[in-house]
Amino acid sequence: MQMMKDRMEGVPACTFPVVEAPYPVISNDWVNGEYKLLVVEAEAAGLAARAGQFFHLACPPEGENDNFLRRPMSIHRIDRERGQLHFLYKVQGNGTRALATLQPGDTLDALGPVGQGFSLPAATQHVLMVGRGVGLATLAPLAQMAIAQGAKVTAVLSARSQALVMGRQVLEEAGASVHVVTDDNSDSDVVSLEGFIRRLHAASPVDFMATCGSNRLLMLLQKLSEEFGAAGQVALEQRMGCALGMCIACVRAFRKEPGAEALTYRRVCWEGPVFDMRETVAW
């Protein structure tokens, strides 16, 4: 705590909420065969991030790939005690492969926090979050926030196999009750999940739902949230230029109003990445 205090004193009056800064890398280890967890040391501006916000990360150039653009990455964990930010990312293309080369002692050039995070109605009692694959990275801070707000959290983690389940520990530490479903176990399909959620809701009514990373899950939660009368939000992805609302590249089509037929483009980085499920068009 003392350390934290000193760090905050060193920071100039934080008039600009978004900072482009070098973050010292603390660790960058594989969590399974596909994902790495990047932990960096953060200053006040970075730690002010809210659940659902993201950072825009510069990936080091590698050989022929200069990785010209930054890459958007959700905050997986905001550890204000230790003054750390966690990113959980899938190593897939040129950019994330280059990110994967960062080592303790290197610095991560990150821009953020940016975007509209989750907003949880004050009276929320029971949050259900369902995430698949990398979607899990984004949902964890919501659990932290919901529990801090006094709500109960049930997190359903869906993955191809048990070995690919991630984030369980972060969620349980935050106080969520975690339910794992896998393709291997044949309980990750929509029908099984719908059954599970209906039973859960019957036992303890769900009044807020959140998801990320799967169209299939989004459609299921859209249906159930409407039926249950629960609020619902979804974190979306799109290719980005600036992450600051400037280039208007990261649009997706949304209903002009919740439930409306008429569509309009909105910027995932600026109006989102978290959107009301009722205005979101499944893809």
Add this chain to the structure above:
Amino acid sequence: MQMMKDRMEGVPACTFPVVEAPYPVISNDWVNGEYKLLVVEAEAAGLAARAGQFFHLACPPEGENDNFLRRPMSIHRIDRERGQLHFLYKVQGNGTRALATLQPGDTLDALGPVGQGFSLPAATQHVLMVGRGVGLATLAPLAQMAIAQGAKVTAVLSARSQALVMGRQVLEEAGASVHVVTDDNSDSDVVSLEGFIRRLHAASPVDFMATCGSNRLLMLLQKLSEEFGAAGQVALEQRMGCALGMCIACVRAFRKEPGAEALTYRRVCWEGPVFDMRETVAW
């Protein structure tokens, strides 16, 4: 020698004299505050290089600088016994700064040998070579060649200070008698040098002269070689694209015939880098 033989046996029939290949780096050390000596392991094609030829070196990308083009570099020493090539280079711009980062165990991507080297008339008795700065890098293999051909070699090394004199050892090992002149010592000016060369010539007539790296020295040797009736060659530099005669970028103006007034462009990489002094235009 056994090692050498094995290496040569591994090489495919050398129908193509110019090879683009990875050369294992053996060492890359500073020889003074400005120059580094890069020693690489070479195959038969590389070791077939002749005095005055050069290689076109790919410099690793570094940060924003992709060092798109290769850099021409003279062969400073062809060590056929050890199967090594030496490059002596000045660290000055983006490319050479990147070259300077190569470490033992890395590989150097080199294209060569290319260019027309020195050609020494068979009956040559006494070779005088005068080099300044990086010019010395280029002249050393000529000493080796001349002595192998039975000629005597006097090498004049000119430098700003004693500390910047390089290549003395290579030359002496080859059997040349070395004379050092420096600005600090006030004996590197043209007048002093001219005196020295005249005395040398009087004692032991010079019938071949070579130089590299200084316009001032070129003009002096042009005058003296004409007066002494000695042959003379000079190694020149120019910005290059391909080093294979293809792009016609590396031209300089030359006399159409030795001594002629009419000028024409010739490619430094293809018709040179070694030219007859009598067709060379001082700059």
Add this chain to the structure above:
Amino acid sequence: MVDLSVRIGDLTLANPVMSASGTLSEGLGDVFDLSLLGAIVTKTITDDLREGNPPPRVAELRNATLFSIGIPSKGAAYFRENTVPFYQRYNAPIVASVSANTIEEFGALAAKISVPGVAAIEANVSCPNLKADGMAFGMDAQATREVVQSMTAATRLPIWVKLSPNVGNIAAIARAAEEGGASALVVANALLAMAIDIETRRPKVANLMGGITGPAVKPVLLRMAYQAAQAVQIPVIGCGGISSAEDAIEYMLAGASAVQVGTASFVSPNIMPRIIKGIEAYCERHGVSRIADLTGTMRKFDAEALAMRGSL
């Protein structure tokens, strides 16, 4: 102390660095104080409401990006009521970029947005995404002249014309814009380009073609800025691939009076203030007391002296 101010027609800018249209929005104000800028050029608007192109709208290239945004627009009324008041909180002139479907509409839109707070109007006659095959007003000298005439007749604000680089003879278009009454030229918009994902065989942006922006194409745009500056008397504002003070200075030496920075702000949102500082440092190092004195001071090689010389 270096005098950083530059004059663009009747307008004096505190420094020569401004945003390129379509690359700045409110969000940049979350990163630094936009009052530091020489000017704030806003995203092009049309008076008709537009959603823009379908996504994906951006692809990463080597040292460059391919953007295909179209001109999403909320119209002139929204601009007057929201955009202008927002940027008026900053102490930098607002330059309003506009586009339209016809010459008359260019004039009408210029009139509609000539409101207090707007210091100049930039005519985007060159957006490569709007018309099939990239054809635009800016590819034709006569159409360019008429667009400017229509606008100068409709407003007393200075008109800047942002040229299209997708032309054979930029000097001719530059002269046409000057004849039409332009106060300054922005040279230039983005070169039309495309890229294909060879695994899916699909174009990398949905709209097939887009504008290539960023450092990769700077030498082409720099050449055009030079040619335009040679062709006209009015100030030229360089634009294309500027991502450092060195790039900005290169444009100024070639004849630009000021510069616009686009894609570089996406890569590094603080780049514009850094460029301003960097130009200042260069001027100090080179003993230049007024930044405006850099404009057009490239020293050509003497062709004759060079003709048969081979010096490095």
Add this chain to the structure above:
Amino acid sequence: MVDLSVRIGDLTLANPVMSASGTLSEGLGDVFDLSLLGAIVTKTITDDLREGNPPPRVAELRNATLFSIGIPSKGAAYFRENTVPFYQRYNAPIVASVSANTIEEFGALAAKISVPGVAAIEANVSCPNLKADGMAFGMDAQATREVVQSMTAATRLPIWVKLSPNVGNIAAIARAAEEGGASALVVANALLAMAIDIETRRPKVANLMGGITGPAVKPVLLRMAYQAAQAVQIPVIGCGGISSAEDAIEYMLAGASAVQVGTASFVSPNIMPRIIKGIEAYCERHGVSRIADLTGTMRKFDAEALAMRGSL
């Protein structure tokens, strides 16, 4: 086994990879067997003797080069007596690139070099270095048409036309060349560009402007190759920034029947054989049995389906 051959008019090439004019000479034969190439395109000659531009003629750019060579030439007689016999030792068709000062001279030169061993003639109507401000035949549709007509009247060899990219409407020029009787188009020559050393304030090449070549500008040239291929029935040969099999395939998907490789051979002289192998491997991986089947198989996004979708 993939069939690598492609047809360019009446000519069948063993594979679609050839040199770009001005980027191959005898020296490359010291590195690999030039018989591996689809064709050997020789450096542009004029009939008059020329020394070319003063040095420095080359500057390094990011991911690109700036070349300002001019057209040094030893004339038609030297070409017939030396260049053709030299390349005849290889088993690859020779394509002779020519340029001239007038339309008539284009025809006359074509006649002079129509000797056994030459398989086609490429008209370089686009060299950006020859005329002030980069103006060239290739910037004008009518002049391009007449150049080709003059050449087809003077020789029975197929005429390829290498277009200039420094134009607004490449499709119009492409159609003019086709109407003139061209057998194929090469799209395109180098974009005119410049660069300034801000410390010395001097241009980086003595001639001030030069052609920017290499990967940086590929997306612009690819767009032009696509537009030209859409506009004509004759084969298009893609050229500009190709430095890998992936690049070559991208051009073919966009509509090119073959490709020319330039600057990449300077960076890596073995690149052309590597590209040939790489295209073959891609075809095998994708179950394409004839390389010629790649041409024009880019799959456009369905505009309607996309219109309001937001999928990644």
